[in-house]
Amino acid sequence: MSKVEEKLFQDRYRVDVGRPHIAIKNAELCAQCSNQQCTVCCPAGCYTAEANGRVVLSTDGCLECGTCRIICDEHRNVEWEWPRGGFGILFKFG
Ligand code: SF4
Numbered sequence: 001m002s003k004v005e006e007k008l009f010q011d012r013y014r015v016d017v018g019r020p021h022i023a024i025k026n027a028e029l030c031a032q033c034s035n036q037q038c039t040v041c042c043p044a045g046c047y048t049a050e051a052n053g054r055v056v057l058s059t060d061g062c063l064e065c066g067t068c069r070i071i072c073d074e075h076r077n078v079e080w081e082w083p084r085g086g087f088g089i090l091f092k093f094g
């Protein structure tokens with residue numbers, strides 16, 4: 001059985017440079033977020049907790065699963081859209 005990391009390696013991702021399809025609405029709210037659950041629930045590791053309490057989002061490699069949109073239930077701080085056509089994840093290569 002392959003590990004998740006090995007399976008993810010089979011996917012390909014086309015970055016829409018300068019037009020991320022997900023955004024954190026208010027970075028200050030993330031600094032006040034008690035659990036910062038997005039940093040542990042995103043299967044692609046797009047959210048990173050920084051030492052200063054802030055959270056950084058990079059949508060490169062996003063699997064479009066929608067988890068971060070649901071899990072941010074305390075502050076509803078995630079702006080989420082599908083990528084434009086032709087961009088984003090392409091599943092099942094290799
Ligand atoms: S769960 Fe929402 S509010 Fe909390 S750190 Fe993540 S994006 Fe910010």
Ligand code: SF4
Nearest residue numbers: 042062063065066068
């Ligand atoms: S949609 Fe899924 S893979 Fe993409 S950033 Fe949110 S949790 Fe991560």
